[in-house]
Every structure is written in C-alpha cells, then in structure tokens.
Amino acid sequence: MKTGVIGLGAMGMPMALNLHRAGHLYSIWNRTRSKAETVARETGCLLADTIKQLAGACEMIITCVSRDTDVLEIINAIATSIKPDTIVVDTSTVSADTAKKAAARLSAKGACFLDGPVSGGVEGASKGTLAMMIGGEEPVLERARSTLTAIAANIVYMGPAGSGQATKAVNQHMAAGINQAVTEALAFGKSLGLDMNKVVDVISSGACSNWFLQHRGKSMLAGNYEPGFKLSLHHKDLEIVKSMGNNSTGMALPMVEMTLIHYQQLMEEGFGDEDISALFRLKQGT
Amino acid sequence: MKTGVIGLGAMGMPMALNLHRAGHLYSIWNRTRSKAETVARETGCLLADTIKQLAGACEMIITCVSRDTDVLEIINAIATSIKPDTIVVDTSTVSADTAKKAAARLSAKGACFLDGPVSGGVEGASKGTLAMMIGGEEPVLERARSTLTAIAANIVYMGPAGSGQATKAVNQHMAAGINQAVTEALAFGKSLGLDMNKVVDVISSGACSNWFLQHRGKSMLAGNYEPGFKLSLHHKDLEIVKSMGNNSTGMALPMVEMTLIHYQQLMEEGFGDEDISALFRLKQGT
Numbered sequence: 001m002k003t004g005v006i007g008l009g010a011m012g013m014p015m016a017l018n019l020h021r022a023g024h025l026y027s028i029w030n031r032t033r034s035k036a037e038t039v040a041r042e043t044g045c046l047l048a049d050t051i052k053q054l055a056g057a058c059e060m061i062i063t064c065v066s067r068d069t070d071v072l073e074i075i076n077a078i079a080t081s082i083k084p085d086t087i088v089v090d091t092s093t094v095s096a097d098t099a100k101k102a103a104a105r106l107s108a109k110g111a112c113f114l115d116g117p118v119s120g121g122v123e124g125a126s127k128g129t130l131a132m133m134i135g136g137e138e139p140v141l142e143r144a145r146s147t148l149t150a151i152a153a154n155i156v157y158m159g160p161a162g163s164g165q166a167t168k169a170v171n172q173h174m175a176a177g178i179n180q181a182v183t184e185a186l187a188f189g190k191s192l193g194l195d196m197n198k199v200v201d202v203i204s205s206g207a208c209s210n211w212f213l214q215h216r217g218k219s220m221l222a223g224n225y226e227p228g229f230k231l232s233l234h235h236k237d238l239e240i241v242k243s244m245g246n247n248s249t250g251m252a253l254p255m256v257e258m259t260l261i262h263y264q265q266l267m268e269e270g271f272g273d274e275d276i277s278a279l280f281r282l283k284q285g286t
Numbered sequence: 287m288k289t290g291v292i293g294l295g296a297m298g299m300p301m302a303l304n305l306h307r308a309g310h311l312y313s314i315w316n317r318t319r320s321k322a323e324t325v326a327r328e329t330g331c332l333l334a335d336t337i338k339q340l341a342g343a344c345e346m347i348i349t350c351v352s353r354d355t356d357v358l359e360i361i362n363a364i365a366t367s368i369k370p371d372t373i374v375v376d377t378s379t380v381s382a383d384t385a386k387k388a389a390a391r392l393s394a395k396g397a398c399f400l401d402g403p404v405s406g407g408v409e410g411a412s413k414g415t416l417a418m419m420i421g422g423e424e425p426v427l428e429r430a431r432s433t434l435t436a437i438a439a440n441i442v443y444m445g446p447a448g449s450g451q452a453t454k455a456v457n458q459h460m461a462a463g464i465n466q467a468v469t470e471a472l473a474f475g476k477s478l479g480l481d482m483n484k485v486v487d488v489i490s491s492g493a494c495s496n497w498f499l500q501h502r503g504k505s506m507l508a509g510n511y512e513p514g515f516k517l518s519l520h521h522k523d524l525e526i527v528k529s530m531g532n533n534s535t536g537m538a539l540p541m542v543e544m545t546l547i548h549y550q551q552l553m554e555e556g557f558g559d560e561d562i563s564a565l566f567r568l569k570q571g572t
Contacts, residue, residue, distance in 0.1 A: 119492025131492035156488035158480065166478045167485050174471035174494045181463020184541050189456035191537050192530065194444065199453050202442040206405025206417035207515075208460045210496035229493075244478065251477050255470050258540065 001147050002026035004058035006051060006074055007092070008035050010227065011118065012064030014125040015091065015151045019062070020045065022150035027054045056081035060147055064091045066233060068098040075102045075113075084110030087144050091132070091151075093117045093172065093233075095240045096162030099135055103161035112140040115161060117168035118152060122228060123215060129153040133171070135164035169244055172237040176259040178212050179279050186217065187283035196221050216277040228275030235263040235272070287433050288312035290344035292337060292360055293378070294321050296513065297404065298350030300411040301377065301437045305348070306331065308436035313340045342367035346433055350377045352519060354384040361388045361399075370396030373430050377418070377437075379403045379458065379519075381526050382448030385421055389447035398426040401447060403454035404438060408514060409501060415439040419457070421450035455530055458523040462545040464498050465565050472503065473569035482507050502563040514561030521549040521558070 004027040005016040013035070019025040020043040027046040030036035040047035048054035055061060055078040063074055071094050078088060088106055090099065090113070099115035106113045114136035124130040132152035134141050141157050148155055158167045189199050200217040203209075216228065238260050245253045262282050263272075271278045287310060291302040294316040305311040306329040313332040316322035326333035334340035341347060341364040349360055357380050364374060374392055376385065376399070385401035392399045400422035410416040418438035420427050427443050434441055444453045475485050486503040489495075502514065524546050531539045548568050549558075557564045 119489065119494060121493045124492065131488050131490075133488045154488060154491040156484055158484060158488070163480065166480055167475070167488060170471050170475035170478070170480070170485055171489050171492060171494050173474055174467050174489065174499075177467020177470060178464060178494060178496065180541055181460050181467055184463060184539060185456050185460035188459055188527070188531060188537060188539060189453070192452045192456070194449065194452055194456070198442055198444060199456055202417050202419045202440060202444070202453060203405065203457050203460060204417075205440040206410065206457060207407045207497050207501075208405060208457050208464060210464065210498075211493050212496075213460075215493075241474070245474060251474060253470060253474060254544065255466055 001059040003060045003062060003147055004028065004054040005062050006054065007064040008039060009064060010122050011125045015062065015064060018128040018150050024147050024150055027057055029054045051077035052081045059086055060144060061088045062091060063088065066092065068094040071098055071102060075105050079105055079109050082106065082109050082111045085112065087112045087114065087140055089114045089116045089144060091116050091118050093168050093237050094165060096165040099162045099165045103136065114140055114144060115164035117164055119171050121215065133158050133164040133167035135159060135161050169241045172234065173241045173256055176238055177255040178210055179276050180255060180259060182213050182217065183277065183280040183283045186221065187280060220277040220280040225274035225278040231263055231274055231276050231278055232267055232272035234276045235260065235267065287345040289346045289348060289433055290314065290340040291348050292340065293350040294325060295350060296408050297411045301348065301350060304414040304436050310433050310436055312344055315340045337363035338367045345372055346430060347374045348377060349374065352378065354380040357384055357388060361391050365391050365395050368395050368397045373398045373400065373426055375400045375402045375430060377402050377404050379454050379523050380451060382451040385448045385451045389422065400426055400430060401450035403450055405457050407501065419444050419450040419453035421445060421447050455527045458520065459527045459542055462524055463541040464496055465562050466541060466545060468499050468503065469563065469566040469569045472507065473566060506563040506566040511560035511564040517549055517560055517562045517564055518553055518558035520562045521546065521553065
C-alpha cells in the first residue's frame with residue numbers, strides 16, 4: 001500500500017526508513033521540514049507540503065507524534081482530504097479517549113483508524129522488531145498487517161478502538177516500575193563497591209533478566225543518559241496512566257505515583273530531555 | 287571431582303540431579319532423610335548418614351539451604367572432617383557476613399570456600415542454566431569451574447569472600463522491584479477489562495520484556511501461585527538487603543521497604559509459602 005508517515009522523531013524516522021526498505025513508503029510530512037527534506041532526498045519519496053496533500057495521496061497513513069493534542073490536530077487535517085477505506089494507524093502513545101475520538105472522526109469520512117502504539121525502544125524501531133498493540137476493527141488490521149510487518153515483529157489485536165492505547169498504558173506503567181527496580185538496585189550495588197559491569201552481566205542471565213537492564217544498565221553506570229526514551233515523555237504517559245487508574249477503579253498505583261514525583265524532580269533539575277534511565281541520578285543521591 | 291550435595295530443596299534437588307547427569311554426584315545429605323533416600327536410589331550415589339561423613343568423603347561440597355544459621359551450622363559440621371583443598375560452594379542466599387565467616391572457618395582447616403548464590407528460578411535449576419555469582423579466591427573458582435558448569439550456564443567471579451552474596455543482594459533487590467512493577471501493572475490492566483493473556487504476550491516482546499513476566503505473568507493471572515520462589519524466603523532476603531543498605535551508606539531503598547511491608551501483610555494472611563507472584567493478590571485488592 002502507498003504509505004505516508006507523519007512525524008519523523010526518534011521512533012517515526014526509523015519506522016519510515018523501514019517502510020521505505022520494504023517498498024511501502026510513498027510520502028512524508030514533518031513539522032520540522034528540514035528533517036523531512038533529508039528523508040525525501042535519501043528515499044526518493046514524496047515530500048508533502050501539507051498533511052492534507054499527504055492524506056489525499058496515500059492508502060495508509062502512519063502517525064507518530066508525542067501528545068494527545070498533536071494527534072487530534074493531525075487527524076483533523078487528515079480528515080479534510082482522506083479517501084474512503086484509507087487506513088490511519090496512530091503509533092503515538094496517547095490516551096484511549098484520544099484514540100476513540102480519532103476513530104470516530106475518520107469513520108465519519110468512511111476511513112479507518114487503528115490505535116497502534118509500539119514498544120521496543122529506538123533499538124526496536126531501527127531493527128523493525130517493535131511490539132505493536134492494536135485497537136480498532138480486526139478486518140482493518142488484517143488489511144494493514146502486511147505493511148505493518150515492515151516496522152513491527154509482534155502485532156497483537158487487543159480489541160475495539162482505544163484497546164491498543166489501554167494496553168500501552170499497562171506497558172508504560174510496567175516500564176516505570178522496571179526503571180525503579182533497575183536504577184535503585186544498581187545504585188545499591190554501587191554503594192557496596194561491587195564491580196557493577198560484572199553485576200549487570202551476571203544478573204542479566206538470571207531471573208531478573210530484563211530488556212531495560214540489558215539495554216540501559218551499562219550506559220547508566222557510565223553516566224550516559226542519552227535518549228532512548230525521553231523522561232519528560234514518560235512523565236506525560238504516566239499522567240495518562242494515573243488518570244485512567246483514577247477514572248476506572250480508583251486503584252492505588254504506588255509505582256506510578258512514586259515515579260511521577262521522581263521524574264518531576266529530575267525535570268525541575270533540567271534532566272527532562274534525558275533518557276528515563278536518568279532516574280539513576282536520583283537513586284544515587286538519596 | 288567427587289561432589290557432595292547438602293540440601294535437596296526446590297533448588298538443591300535439581301542441582302544434584304544435574305551433577306549426577308554430568309557424572310560428578312558422589313554423596314548427598316538432607317535434613318528430611320526420605321527425600322535423600324529417593325535421590326540415592328535413583329542416582330546410585332552414597333546416602334550419607336551425617337554431614338561429617340559426607341564432608342570426609344568428597345573433593346567438592348555444594349550446600350543449598352535457606353538461612354544464615356543453617357549455613358553456619360552446616361559449615362561447622364563440615365569442618366569436623368573436611369580434608370585440605372576440598373572446595374565448599376554455598377549456593378544459598380545469605381548475608382555477605384555469613385559467607386566471610388564460613389570462608390574463615392574452612393580456611394583454618396586448609397579447605398576452600400566460595401559463596402556462589404544462584405539466580406534463574408527453579409526453571410534455571412532444572413535446566414542447569416543458572417547464573418552464579420562467585421565470591422572467594424579466583425584460583426579456587428578455576429578448580430571448581432568445570433564441575434559447576436553442570437548446574438550454571440553463567441559463572442561470574444565477583445571478588446573476595448562475600449562478593450557473591452553482595453551481588454545476590456542486588457539481584458534480590460531488583461527482583462522485588464520487578465515483582466512490584468509486573469504485579470501492579472497487570473492488576474491495573476485487569477481493572478481496565480483488557481484480555482490479559484494477550485497483554486502479557488505483546489508486552490513481553492517490547493521494551494518491558496522480562497523473565498518474571500514471561501515465567502509468572504500467565505500463572506498469576508490464572509490465580510496459580512505455586513512456588514517457584516517462596517514469598518517468605520524473599521522476605522528474609524530483603525531483610526538482608528535492608529540491613530546491608532543501612533550498614534553501608536544509609537541509602538533509602540523504597541522498593542525494598544515497600545515490598546517488605548507488602549510481603550509481611552501477605553504472610554500474615556497465610557500466603558508466605560506461595561510464590562512471590564502472590565503479590566498480585568494484594569495489588570488487585572488495593
């Protein structure tokens with residue numbers, strides 16, 4: 001399918017390049033135009049002047065931005081020119097409510113929407129091995145699947161519109177807890193005077209084995225907090241989780257509450273643009 | 287090397303069987319004699335009447351028990367008959383101080399001690415794929431290594447006596463945090479009405495991928511808390527971590543403190559013999 005990509009950030013850029021390698025990339029648009037110009041030059045795809053132009057020319061559109069308001073603005077612009085049966089897959093991490101609004105807006109135009117947030121980090125985006133959690137109508141996913149396999153290795157249908165984002169909220173919640181677990185335990189180990197690179201090696205092969213330790217353990221020990229996944233964005237996601245928790249069952253979510261407080265402190269100290277593993281800064285200080 | 291095993295519990299039993307398969311198992315002793323009788327019958331190894339008898343007959347002794355006092359009692363019994371240059375490897379999870387005491391006691395007899403706690407769960411013990419963190423003298427490890435490969439796939443030398451246990455403390459600390467992360471996030475997802483087995487499938491393939499989710503996620507969702515790793519034993523380990531934290535830098539360890547409180551509550555409710563994933567009970571209730 002002729003596929004357009006809107007949003008060429010840390011995740012959107014490698015996804016666009018993987019779609020190009022698979023022969024699907026047709027058009028791109030990005031708020032910072034210079035970035036899109038580079039991609040268009042390298043891939044030979046169509047650099048759209050407007051979202052409207054891109055939306056009118058594509059059979060599938062993948063969006064990858066940061067905030068709920070961005071998604072809704074983009075969907076409104078897409079809706080002005082989208083053709084019936086065109087599929088929009090939003091890979092951003094936003095609320096389930098935003099996904100439902102986007103689905104309704106496009107449904108009114110006879111077009112289709114899937115919420116398809118992803119997990120696997122910038123590494124997974126580069127390698128095309130992301131996990132993708134899909135909300136929407138299952139037959140729409142089956143039409144989109146062969147194109148989506150260019151960017152994701154595990155594509156799971158979760159249920160109606162918003163279910164992908166609800167699943168991603170669980171993922172972001174768990175990511176906060178794992179960040180707490182890994183940074184606090186490594187700070188503890190460092191205080192004991194252990195050879196921490198060896199600690200990461202041996203712990204990574206036992207029952208505490210986890211992606212975050214394997215991919216961020218040694219970089220945080222080296223004081224390298226280059227993203228990766230920006231702490232301020234994870235903070236935004238955890239605000240979504242918190243409000244979903246409050247709205248559903250009023251369930252206590254101490255891991256989320258604690259991480260919001262810690263991230264807020266780090267953001268105030270100027271570390272919001274660093275990787276979430278910068279939580280290691282705070283754990284060493286307390 | 288003629289190897290003896292003392293302690294045939296959830297971890298010690300599969301380790302003994304792997305040593306047997308590799309041709310190293312010479313003798314066994316267990317507090318509950320009937321268990322040892324079964325193993326002796328199945329493997330043809332020598333069923334020792336006393337620890338003293340086992341210690342006098344073996345070139346290497348592997349101990350696997352639960353508590354610091356048990357380790358020190360066993361080491362005292364071993365010391366009554368052990369021959370010079372015999373290697374004792376304690377795979378129990380105890381304090382670094384206990385490891386140092388055991389090393390000193392055996393050193394006085396011309397024998398050698400390694401603290402070699404393991405990680406990888408009962409699954410890793412059965413498959414012989416455990417991670418083993420070694421404290422002691424490195425040349426002793428090199429003499430022991432070929433035998434230890436029957437039970438562990440990743441054997442890492444961490445430093446002098448006690449360093450293996452200090453590394454294991456970091457592991458147990460991280461395990462507590464990961465348990466908090468996984469149980470709380472899955473309870474949150476369940477409250478949202480998601481298909482939780484699918485959630486486990488998709489999250490397991492992204493940046494939240496971790497051993498505990500993969501091995502305990504679906505069992506806890508099914509209400510199955512069969513150990514695995516007994517909650518009361520992890521509670522004991524976390525008390526060690528807490529005291530090490532207090533003794534070293536006075537560092538705040540909120541993940542440890544919170545988990546101790548939660549485990550205490552579950553133990554009071556009669557769930558201490560369940561797997562640590564029984565924390566999911568508490569997360570659903572709050």
